[in-house]
Amino acid sequence: MVKRRNLLLMIILFTLLLLQFISAGASPDTNIGELGFQAINSIKIENIEAHIKYFSSLGSRVDGYPGYYSARDYIITFLKNLGYNVTVHEFKTVSPIEEECYIELEYGRRIEAHALWPNGLIQPSNTPAGGYKGRLIYVGKGEMKDFDGKDVAGAIVLMDYDSGRNWLNAAKLGAKAVIFVGTGRYDRYEALEKFSMVPVRFTRVYVDENTGSLLKELAAKNARVKVYSKVSLKEITGYNIIATLEGTSLKDQIIAISARYDSWSVVPAKSPAAGEAIGISTLLELARFFAEHRPKRTIMIVAFSGHWNGLAGARAFARDVLLKKPFTSGELKIYSFVGIDIGDENPKLSVLYAGYGIRFIASDRISGYLAPVELRFTRNSYLYSKTSTGKTLFEVLADTASRITGRRFTSVEDFVRWDIVSQDWWGDQNYPYMLDTEPLALANVLAYSFKTAGQRNLWWGNPFNDFYTINFDNVYVQALTIAVHLAGLANDETLSVKWEEKKPSRFTTLYGYMVGYTILTGETMKINITSGWYSPVPHALVRIYPQGPYEGAGWPFSYLLLYSDDRGFFNVSVGPIYSTPTWLFDAWIIDENSGEIVAATDQGPLYGKSVTKQGVSPITGSDHVIIPMFDCIPVTVFDVYDPAFFRTPAMLDPRQPFTLWLDTVGVPKIFNFNTKAEPYFYGYVYLRWEPLAVFFVQPGVKATFNFYFGSLDYPGLVLVNTSEENTEGFGFLINRPIIFNLTMYQYTKDMLNLVRGRYSRLSSLYVRNPSIEKGLKRAEMLFRNATIHLKNKEYDKAYSELRQALAYISMVYKRDLMPIYSDAGLTATLLLLISIPAVAIMERLFIHKEGRDRFIATIMIGVAVFAVLYILHPAFQVMTNTVLSMMGSLLTFLILLTFVVLLGETGKVIEETSIRILGKHRIKGTEQSALQISVPLSIELMRSRKVRSGLTIFIILSIVIALTSLTSASYYSEVMYFSYGHYSAKAEKPSILIKLGYGVPPFSILHPETVNLVESIIGNYGVVAPRAWYYPIYSNRLGHTYDIEGKNSSYKAVAILGLTAEEVVKLEIESGSYLASALNFNETKLKQLWKIKTLSSSNIVILTSEQAKSLNVSLGDTVR
Incomplete structure (x- = not known):
């Protein structure tokens, strides 16, 4: 009976499940x-x-x-006229509102202009209240060579809009502002390149083509203009429009469309x-x-x-x-x-x-x-x-x-x-x-x-x-x-x-993951030194964003901007852990009059984000954070490249900006020049895929700035404000906003002086290294040439020389010079550790006093030994803290001695306790340390046999001197030039030559600045023709997919190879066209392509005949 009932229940359940499945899958x-x-x-x-x-x-x-x-x-009007019930939902949002922006000509005429998007989303493209006045210069696409012959410092630069990120060239050469001239259509990358996610203060405005033509004429006449821009990041009321149309029957069931x-x-x-x-x-x-x-x-x-x-x-x-x-x-x-x-x-x-x-x-x-x-x-x-x-x-x-x-x-x-x-x-x-x-x-x-x-x-x-x-x-x-x-x-x-x-x-948690929102409340605050706690900072601009590749969100528009209230409080909804990334945050105060950032997020070690929450990964419905802030002055630096490769230490994947193509170490550090330590209050914004950084320093601090690449052992770039007289630098007194124009020049000068000063100290002590000498000599020559080029306003040549000089001197500093200093410190420490017991033994051997006389004798011998070491060994003269090293070594011995005594006493206590609890339970003989006997006995024996001891010591010293005095072991580095030769084997069939090693995608990424460095080295001796592979975004389900569109058809490409026009057309024609022959792409077609390229200034695309047939295109047609 029970079995029949269970069978009946199973049949009923199966029928119900089947009906539900049929209902769900019903047509x-x-x-x-x-x-x-x-x-x-x-x-x-x-x-x-x-x-x-x-x-x-x-x-x-x-x-x-x-x-x-x-x-x-x-x-609203359209939906109401259709009969919808319309309501408006209001919310608060932050937007850069342009209040006024114009260009004023010499005779007083004002021309309409428009400001660009704020850098870092928080630094508006503003000018001071009086605007920026300067001579107008036109630089075309803004390549470094386009600035040659022009006085850029203090100028107003006129630049074509389709110039990528070359506005940074104007900024680092000392221009006051850039005016972009619109001349046609531009792709999305031009827009994204026109602002940086680093909040650099640099004014950028836009004018249309007609206005640009007028300004180009004025630039040709060396006219002066004034640029004025006033943009405010305002909290405004935003509006969501909600309209409903009631259904005929299923009125409580909603299909929302947005x-x-x-x-x-x-x-x-x-x-x-x-x-x-x-x-x-x-x-x-x-x-x-x-x-x-x-x-x-x-x-x-x-x-x-x-x-x-x-x-x-x-x-x-x-x-x-x-x-x-x-x-x-x-x-x-x-x-x-x-x-x-x-x-x-x-x-x-x-x-x-x-x-x-x-x-x-x-x-x-x-x-x-x-x-x-x-x-x-x-x-x-x-x-x-x-x-x-x-x-x-x-x-x-x-x-x-x-x-x-x-x-x-x-x-x-x-x-x-x-x-x-x-x-x-x-x-x-x-x-x-x-x-x-x-x-x-x-x-x-x-x-x-x-x-x-x-x-x-x-x-x-x-x-x-x-x-x-x-x-x-x-x-x-x-x-x-x-x-x-x-x-x-x-x-x-x-x-x-x-x-x-x-x-x-x-x-809530559903099906193993979390949904819903965490209400994140927060406070923007500053430390009050008097009270010892934080005080609120009202109306601070707060950024909340999902963590991307370490430093930021990656995608600029995933940042949510809001203002804290008049008590410094704010609240925002963020996603929970497991379902969304970690949420990061920072806060800023921008002066409405000057447009400068005057308060930033504190990243210091005492009261900053080092001791507060740096991010939240919510596991409950609410969370709270404090954003510590401090009064600051911004310091802007450019040309932040790893000198070993001349590329940024990271490269963001433009397809998925939460991932990195290239991910290496790149760490900025700021030091208080007087204390040589991290300041109590500081901050910075540095995204490793961008070649610039902004530091935020407390007013009145004398600071230095370092960048570490690859490892944190030695910096690759330093800014310490050196001179030929003071090669260790003066530091920079931060009492006003600083923009390091020609930052690469400053890096090179400071590193040259550092290496020159430190190596001169070593060489005066007979410590030599041919690598340092050759590298220093080469860098000095390049730096002198760059200085001359800068005086002659030949910026392209100057930067060409500076890239090479910086690469040389940075590698000399990191690879050759500083390891010597590190070795010096290690050997000095080792000598000190050996010398301390040696001094005690020497007192017993040569003087052998007791009581106060023994102490005085030991001190005198110690002073004599350290004086000899100081004179003979260069380590003690090049070390900056010799006294501290001696004290540290002595303290190490005292600590070890204390530790030995404690261990001995602890052993005695353990032994006494075991005897008290267990009684005498083991047989033990009298033990005495061999060291306690051998050392005093050896000394006494040496004292009693003076001649033998003297001869033995003489023999040991002679052997040691013979082994070390006439030897010098050091590695040597040299730059070698060589050629791979000319590959001229004609392919019988279309072939691909794959070279492993340097530049294997996707990890060894070729950076544009690396190309510039190679061009600097090659000069007029060859042509640099970089290649770029574009891989569409990958899906395990869909593979690589990228549609090339032709005439009413499309073709799915797995990858696209980008070549320079010179390589594809000009060089192939001039070199006999081995590649063209292999591809059955004759010289006539190449010349036709070159003509099309020259006449239209458009990009050219090479397709296989199969691809062209699929796209229904022929020579001269357009594809997208």
């Missing part, structure tokens, strides 16, 4: 096909295009600018950002569709802002809206929160849940968590639903998409791919991105976003209007695909979500 009802068909016929690309055109006409939609508020009002309406540009006052408006424009068209075809479920439209300030708007929405009633009580249940963040590069969509804003790293759990929704995109996709025409939605959509784009669509994955899987949460996105739905997913909501597959946003972040670059065909296909799926989600009654498991949660 959508036939009505979905008609709704999807309606969506395809209703979505109008003309409407989307009109929205984009309006948004891009607003000037700038950066938070806090007039265009931002116009966009807000436009969206997009952002703000934008970003490196010139915040000029941000047309048509590409960024694609998402919000598509959202508005979808809102119109649902208003005209009201679905069963309630639709919630959310237009986010605050995107580029660490997702401030989405975070606030999660905290203030989703994590409160009616969403937490179940009155309203979110069945899907779908973000739209699409571009125009591809008609295909990718569904993602995580991004670089928070890095919610729980893909192995989320992939199962979103399973009910995943089925609607994959196995039981809504695209399989039948329409009244007899076709499936896929067939209808494929026909429409093929007609629009000219491409073939053969599967559901050609339209949308579900990339929320157990690994590789980035899918095929080759560039960093952030999702406004990520903070909602962290709050346990079924939130995910549509992104364009392989999205690049090539023109993002620049101040020109990219409206006419948009491929609206691709936008249209994506909009139709999104509309079909949203129509299905909004009407599919078989969609089942267990709301109790997926309701918004503040902080």
